[in-house]
Amino acid sequence: MKISDNQIEKVLQSYVKQLAEAQKEAASSQASPKEAEGKKNEPADTVTIAEKSRELAKAMDAYKKLPNVREEKVKEVKDLIDSGNYDVSSSEIAEKMIYRSIIDKLV
Numbered sequence: 001m002k003i004s005d006n007q008i009e010k011v012l013q014s015y016v017k018q019l020a021e022a023q024k025e026a027a028s029s030q031a032s033p034k035e036a037e038g039k040k041n042e043p044a045d046t047v048t049i050a051e052k053s054r055e056l057a058k059a060m061d062a063y064k065k066l067p068n069v070r071e072e073k074v075k076e077v078k079d080l081i082d083s084g085n086y087d088v089s090s091s092e093i094a095e096k097m098i099y100r101s102i103i104d105k106l107v
Contacts, residue, residue: 007107
């Protein structure tokens with residue numbers, strides 16, 4: 001299965017949105033000073049959010065380092081074309097184009 005740039009962007013945007021909602025929820029659910037006296041200080045929410053932010057940053061860095069062109073795949077197809085063994089039907093190409101278009105709209 002091929003994952004397009006659009007799909008990756010949408011997943012990352014969704015992840016960022018979830019983090020923002022979690023931060024907003026954590027901020028709104030903080031106890032009042034009287035309630036806080038009876039409870040232990042729970043910094044787990046902050047640590048969890050910070051950890052998720054680091055994971056997102058790490059994922060974004062890894063994504064940005066990916067090459068736009070997969071050189072080994074390009075070489076493989078070039079070799080097949082040069083040897084005369086590259087054969088793809090037009091119906092397969094059309095099918096994949098339509099499939100990608102539908103997937104990009106759904107995700």
